[in-house]
Amino acid sequence: MKYSNPQWDDTIVALATPPGVGAIGVIRLSGPSAFGIVNALFPSKDLEQQATHTAHVGLLKENGEALDEVVVTLFKGPRSYTGEDVVEISGHGSPYVLQRILDACMRGGARLARPGEFTQRAFLHGKLDLAQAEAVADLIAANTAATQRNALHNIRGGFSAELKQLREQLISFSALIELELDFSQEDVEFADRSQLYALVTGAHERVSKLAASFQLGNVMKNGVSVAIVGKPNAGKSTLLNTLLNENRAIVSEIAGTTRDTIEEVLNIDGILFRFIDTAGIREHTADQIEQIGVEKSREKMQQADIVIYLFDVNTMKPSDLEQVQREFETAGYKYLLVGNQVDKSTGRVAPDGWHRTGGVDSSRLILISAKQGLHVEVLKERLVDLVLGGQVSGDTTIVTNARHYHALQEILRSLLDIRNGLDNHLPGDLLALDIRRCLQYVGEITGEVSNEDLLDYIFSKFCIGK
Amino acid sequence: MKYSNPQWDDTIVALATPPGVGAIGVIRLSGPSAFGIVNALFPSKDLEQQATHTAHVGLLKENGEALDEVVVTLFKGPRSYTGEDVVEISGHGSPYVLQRILDACMRGGARLARPGEFTQRAFLHGKLDLAQAEAVADLIAANTAATQRNALHNIRGGFSAELKQLREQLISFSALIELELDFSQEDVEFADRSQLYALVTGAHERVSKLAASFQLGNVMKNGVSVAIVGKPNAGKSTLLNTLLNENRAIVSEIAGTTRDTIEEVLNIDGILFRFIDTAGIREHTADQIEQIGVEKSREKMQQADIVIYLFDVNTMKPSDLEQVQREFETAGYKYLLVGNQVDKSTGRVAPDGWHRTGGVDSSRLILISAKQGLHVEVLKERLVDLVLGGQVSGDTTIVTNARHYHALQEILRSLLDIRNGLDNHLPGDLLALDIRRCLQYVGEITGEVSNEDLLDYIFSKFCIGK
Numbered sequence: 060m061k062y063s064n065p066q067w068d069d070t071i072v073a074l075a076t077p078p079g080v081g082a083i084g085v086i087r088l089s090g091p092s093a094f095g096i097v098n099a100l101f102p103s104k105d106l107e108q109q110a111t112h113t114a115h116v117g118l119l120k121e122n123g124e125a126l127d128e129v130v131v132t133l134f135k136g137p138r139s140y141t142g143e144d145v146v147e148i149s150g151h152g153s154p155y156v157l158q159r160i161l162d163a164c165m166r167g168g169a170r171l172a173r174p175g176e177f178t179q180r181a182f183l184h185g186k187l188d189l190a191q192a193e194a195v196a197d198l199i200a201a202n203t204a205a206t207q208r209n210a211l212h213n214i215r216g217g218f219s220a221e222l223k224q225l226r227e228q229l230i231s232f233s234a235l236i237e238l239e240l241d242f243s244q245e246d247v248e249f250a251d252r253s254q255l256y257a258l259v260t261g262a263h264e265r266v267s268k269l270a271a272s273f274q275l276g277n278v279m280k281n282g283v284s285v286a287i288v289g290k291p292n293a294g295k296s297t298l299l300n301t302l303l304n305e306n307r308a309i310v311s312e313i314a315g316t317t318r319d320t321i322e323e324v325l326n327i328d329g330i331l332f333r334f335i336d337t338a339g340i341r342e343h344t345a346d347q348i349e350q351i352g353v354e355k356s357r358e359k360m361q362q363a364d365i366v367i368y369l370f371d372v373n374t375m376k377p378s379d380l381e382q383v384q385r386e387f388e389t390a391g392y393k394y395l396l397v398g399n400q401v402d403k404s405t406g407r408v409a410p411d412g413w414h415r416t417g418g419v420d421s422s423r424l425i426l427i428s429a430k431q432g433l434h435v436e437v438l439k440e441r442l443v444d445l446v447l448g449g450q451v452s453g454d455t456t457i458v459t460n461a462r463h464y465h466a467l468q469e470i471l472r473s474l475l476d477i478r479n480g481l482d483n484h485l486p487g488d489l490l491a492l493d494i495r496r497c498l499q500y501v502g503e504i505t506g507e508v509s510n511e512d513l514l515d516y517i518f519s520k521f522c523i524g525k
Numbered sequence: 526m527k528y529s530n531p532q533w534d535d536t537i538v539a540l541a542t543p544p545g546v547g548a549i550g551v552i553r554l555s556g557p558s559a560f561g562i563v564n565a566l567f568p569s570k571d572l573e574q575q576a577t578h579t580a581h582v583g584l585l586k587e588n589g590e591a592l593d594e595v596v597v598t599l600f601k602g603p604r605s606y607t608g609e610d611v612v613e614i615s616g617h618g619s620p621y622v623l624q625r626i627l628d629a630c631m632r633g634g635a636r637l638a639r640p641g642e643f644t645q646r647a648f649l650h651g652k653l654d655l656a657q658a659e660a661v662a663d664l665i666a667a668n669t670a671a672t673q674r675n676a677l678h679n680i681r682g683g684f685s686a687e688l689k690q691l692r693e694q695l696i697s698f699s700a701l702i703e704l705e706l707d708f709s710q711e712d713v714e715f716a717d718r719s720q721l722y723a724l725v726t727g728a729h730e731r732v733s734k735l736a737a738s739f740q741l742g743n744v745m746k747n748g749v750s751v752a753i754v755g756k757p758n759a760g761k762s763t764l765l766n767t768l769l770n771e772n773r774a775i776v777s778e779i780a781g782t783t784r785d786t787i788e789e790v791l792n793i794d795g796i797l798f799r800f801i802d803t804a805g806i807r808e809h810t811a812d813q814i815e816q817i818g819v820e821k822s823r824e825k826m827q828q829a830d831i832v833i834y835l836f837d838v839n840t841m842k843p844s845d846l847e848q849v850q851r852e853f854e855t856a857g858y859k860y861l862l863v864g865n866q867v868d869k870s871t872g873r874v875a876p877d878g879w880h881r882t883g884g885v886d887s888s889r890l891i892l893i894s895a896k897q898g899l900h901v902e903v904l905k906e907r908l909v910d911l912v913l914g915g916q917v918s919g920d921t922t923i924v925t926n927a928r929h930y931h932a933l934q935e936i937l938r939s940l941l942d943i944r945n946g947l948d949n950h951l952p953g954d955l956l957a958l959d960i961r962r963c964l965q966y967v968g969e970i971t972g973e974v975s976n977e978d979l980l981d982y983i984f985s986k987f988c989i990g991k
Contacts, residue, residue: 077547077618080665082643082991084542085549085615114578114598118681125677127664132580132598149551149613151661152543152991155668177548195617198593199546202621211591215584525548525618 070096071172071180072164074157075524081152086160087524088148088169089141089177096167097131097146106146111135119148121163127156141177142184175521179514182506189506189517190218193460196521197280205279205329209457218456218463219505221269225262226501232258233494239487255490256481263474269458270467275447276459278364282324282331283446286363288356293369294399298429299323299334302439328443335363365393365445372398372426381418393445395423397438402428462517466500473497533649536562537638538630540623541990547618552626553990554614554635555607555643562633563597563612572612577601585614587629593622607643608650641987645980648972655972655983656684659926662987663746671745671795675923684922684929685971687735691728692967698724699960702953721956722947729940735924736933741913742925744830748790748797749912752829754822759835760865764895765789765800768905794909801829831859831911838864838892847884859911861889863904868894928983932966939963 070090076083088096098106103117113133119126130149139145150160165171173179175196182192194213201207213219232255287295302325325332360366368383380396387394396419425441427434458464476493502508536556542549554562564572569583579599585592596615605611616626631637639645641662648658660679667673678684698721753761768791789800826832834849846862853860862885891907893900924930943959968974 073548075548075618076542076550077545079543079545080988081543082539082541082553082665082988083551085551087548112580112582114580114600116578125674125681127673127677128680130598132596134580147615151664152541152988153665153667153673156664156673159670159673198617198622199548199619201619204625207593207619207622207625208591211593214594215591522546522548522618 070169071176072096072161072169073172073177073524074161075147076152078154079152080154083149084152084154084157086148086150086157086164087177088146088164089139089143089172089180090169091144092168093144093146094133094135096164096169097148099167100126100163101131106131106133109133111138119150119160119163121166126159126163127151129160137184137186140186141180142186143180172523173519174523175518175525178521178525179518182514187214188216188219189514190222190460190463190504191216192506193462193517194218195525197459199522199525200280203279203326203329203331206459208329209276209279209459212456218269218458221265221456222501222505225265226498226505226507228258228262229494229498229501233491233498236487236491236494240491252481256478259474259478259481263471263478266467266470266474269456270464270471272456273458273461273464273467276457276464277461278446279330279457280459282333283364283442284333284335284362285365285367285442286335286356286359287367287369288360289367289369290371293371294429295369298369298397298399298427298435301429301432301435327439330443330446332442335359360390360392363392365395365442367395367397369397369399371400373400373403377419384419384423395425395438395441395445398424398426399429401426401433402431463504466504469500470497473500533646536635537642537646538562538627538635539638539643539990540627541613542618544620545618546620549615550618550620550623552614552616552623552630553643554612554630555605555609555638555646556635557610558634559610559612560599560601562630562635563614565633566592566629567597572597572599575599577604585616585626585629587632592625592629593617595626603650603652606652607646608652609646638989639985640989641984641991644987644991645984648980653680654682654685655980656688656926656929656970657682658972659928659983660684661991663925665988665991666746669745669792669795669797672925674795675742675745675925678922684735684924687731687922688967688971691731692964692971692973694724694728695960695964695967699957699964702957702960705953706957718947722944725940725944725947729937729944732933732936732940735922736930736937738922739924739927739930739933742923742930743927744912745796745923746925748799749830749908750799750801750828751831751833751908752801752822752825753833753835754826755835756837759837760895761835764835764863764865764893764901767895767898767901793905796909796912798831798908801825826856826858829858831861831908833861833863835863835865837866839866839869843885850885850889861891861904861907861911864890864892865895867892867899868897929970932970935966936963939966 068091070088070092072086072088075085075087094107100119100121101115101117102120104115106115109115111133115131115133117129117131119129127150132147132149134140134145134147136143136145148160148164150157161171178187178192178195181187182189187195191214194210198207198210198214201210287298289295303323323334325334366387368387370380375398384396425434425438427438429435458467473493473496477490477497480490480493499508503513506514534557536554536558538552538554541551541553560573566585566587567581567583568586570581572581575581577599581597581599583595583597585595593616598613598615600606600611600613602609602611614626614630616623627637644653644658644661647653648655653661657680660676664673664676664680667676753764755761769789791798791800832853834853836846841864850862891900891904893904895901924933939959939962943956943963946956946959965974969979972980
């Protein structure tokens with residue numbers, strides 16, 4: 060259900076670069092009058108006679124008054140971002156001057172674009188599907204290599220391609236089953252039920268994997284919160300400093316990146332680790348006087364995605380550590396037990412043999428010296444492993460969008476319904492209903508099935524000018 | 526004295542758009558390797574084989590890893606902003622993604638540009654003279670129609686053209702006089718002394734006018750500070766609100782635009798009027814209990830470019846108003862006497878005849894109703910008149926740059942020296958010295974005479990990427 064709307068016949072304009080003073084600023088127009096509107100302001104050359112993908116230097120003038128010396132770049136539709144005629148005006152980066160150019164374009168007949176309207180038009184003209192369009196917003200918000208890679212993978216159609224095969228197979232089976240219905244008097248089966256069964260089982264497996272990637276995708280987008288707990292003097296602030304000195308993340312000011320009262324953010328292998336309540340780690344350790352140092356941290360640990368229990372290998376009793384581990388297992392935490400100060404180890408505790416003295420799960424245990432940086436790299440690797448959980452990155456599609464995740468869940472549900480229907484020898488017309496429902500959810504992700512409200516909601520979250 | 530420097534043989538790169546999240550961001554490279562560096566990151570097309578002024582869409586990749594989908598626009602030297610090969614990469618407006626592109630360009634051999642280095646290279650390659658280059662910075666900082674118009678006029682060579690004629694005439698006379706020196710034994714005069722005298726007199730007049738425009742230029746750049754003083758209940762805050770409601774200026778966040786403790790800014794006819802200490806007007810009027818309301822405002826008035834004395838026409842005694850005017854004249858203020866609340870006038874004071882009752886200078890007097898907006902337009906016109914002081918705007922060159930102003934003062938001084946020399950029949954060799962000194966200062970403005978330190982200082986005030 061492609062939809063067309065007369066409002067898309069007009070020409071939109073917006074500042075495409077961030078607000079503020081810079082060397083240059085870019086104003087973008089898209090629509091049938093884009094060339095004409097800019098041409099009327101550009102006396103030195105007839106832009107409508109110029110080739111697409113060319114840049115033209117000249118003076119922008121309105122009613123004889125010079126506005127700016129600019130570079131105008133032309134993109135004739137459909138070979139443009141939106142699929143429409145697009146003009147980019149690159150002017151001097153004065154907010155005042157850019158506003159005057161914007162005003163002149165609007166007086167010339169352009170309308171100020173709504174947030175995301177350029178990308179929305181790209182979608183409506185079939186330049187991008189909805190999943191690709193949403194990845195554009197993800198790329199603009201990207202702040203690590205992992206989010207950048209995933210957004211770019213999806214802009215280029217990675218996620219869409221995964222869904223396309225499923226969709227095509229479901230459609231062909233659906234067509235065969237509907238053909239059966241036309242011949243229902245004759246009790247024939249055009250659609251091979253066992254082939255459909257294999258398809259549905261395979262699809263369920265692939266879609267499950269996609270849906271499972273959402274947890275990782277969410278982590279990539281929002282970061283992983285980590286609580287470091289333990290007795291005072293376990294070396295929490297030394298550990299944090301050692302980690303920070305090497306890997307302090309440059310986090311851009313993007314709305315919504317801060318979920319907690321977080322002070323320190325690390326970028327390890329492209330994943331943002333957010334150390335929650337680090338103020339507490341830095342200042343209030345003296346308050347934590349209980350035996351094993353977890354009592355007062357319970358709230359902090361419940362907020363965290365990962366809990367690091369840090370202890371001094373030279374003073375920790377193995378039985379106490381076992382107790383910590385039991386508590387963490389009971390609470391269902393993702394956790395690591397990190398023995399610190401192996402540099403001071405007196406031999407009583409051999410760094411590589413420490414865990415053998417107790418009944419502690421060795422896969423959870425790492426022994427380090429935060430002060431000397433010993434094995435801190437191992438700790439980082441284990442943190443990343445805990446997040447990725449064996450899920451391979453690279454060219455894998457990772458779902459980062461809650462809307463997609465919910466649609467995937469519905470796809471899984473309808474795939475199960477189809478399989479149950481096959482198991483129970485449901486008649487073709489009922490199977491066809493389930494297949495159509497499944498296709499509906501596939502189409503919702505890529506935008507083949509959509510409605511204006513949903514589209515407006517999705518694109519309203521974009522920035523203006525995109 | 527053009528200067529060349531081996532350091533200009535390298536290729537520079539910088540983010541040209543303001544920092545922050547936007548739809549797009551532009552990274553600019555300039556230098557001999559600009560095409561090669563970007564080409565190595567752009568596998569889909571050989572950019573070095575493409576025509577100048579063309580735009581190319583493709584994927585930017587470094588070591589096989591995708592960085593962004595971008596538009597690359599090519600400008601082959603000398604047909605570019607800097608005169609060198611220039612490439613603009615327009616990517617998605619994520620600060621993280623743009624930083625990665627910037628890093629990739631630097632790993633490819635580009636060096637991060639210093640502030641203003643693109644414009645500095647444009648100057649060094651003769652694309653702009655120094656006065657034009659400085660106008661680029663003025664245009665980026667422009668925040669009114671007047672500053673925009675003036676900066677654009679000067680980018681396009683308006684100021685430079687004024688100096689060029691003077692320079693050429695001085696050079697030809699200087700050449701003739703120096704020729705005389707070669708024939709000094711023979712006591713000939715190649716240079717017509719009376720013609721030189723006329724030239725110097727004419728030049729002095731034109732340069733005086735340019736120098737005089739600096740006060741206006743300064744006002745255009747920094748705004749005009751206005752103090753509104755008067756008795757409590759004269760209607761100061763009503764007047765301010767009436768002015769603000771119609772003309773509130775949108776002032777961009779440019780460092781240095783706030784000179785005083787200013788709260789309210791108005792843009793009238795392209796000139797920024799800054800009402801200083803308006804907090805005082807709004808809140809502390811009750812403190813001002815003295816008779817005519819100027820005592821406590823003295824400090825405020827001394828800071829201001831213009832003083833408005835506001836009074837209630839229904840209660841003001843003409844003799845008191847005369848006293849205010851005497852005080853203002855003595856203090857040397859630029860001022861207006863504004864009678865308010867003519868709407869309440871009982872007939873005792875006819876709006877157009879009020880001043881006849883006293884010995885007040887009628888050219889300073891305006892009668893208004895701030896509440897009803899009556900004659901507020903006239904007040905605005907008078908404010909603008911007070912600033913422009915009969916200096917015509919339009920295509921007139923207005924000096925806004927302190928460096929230019931000081932050079933113009935030196936030009937004036939050396940022109941006077943030449944004229945004195947002619948009056949006193951100085952020998953040609955001494956005249957030639959003065960002419961050369963005058964030329965030196967002309968050249969300092971346009972950059973024909975310059976030194977690296979001065980250039981570095983001038984361009985260091987630009988933003989990075991310009």
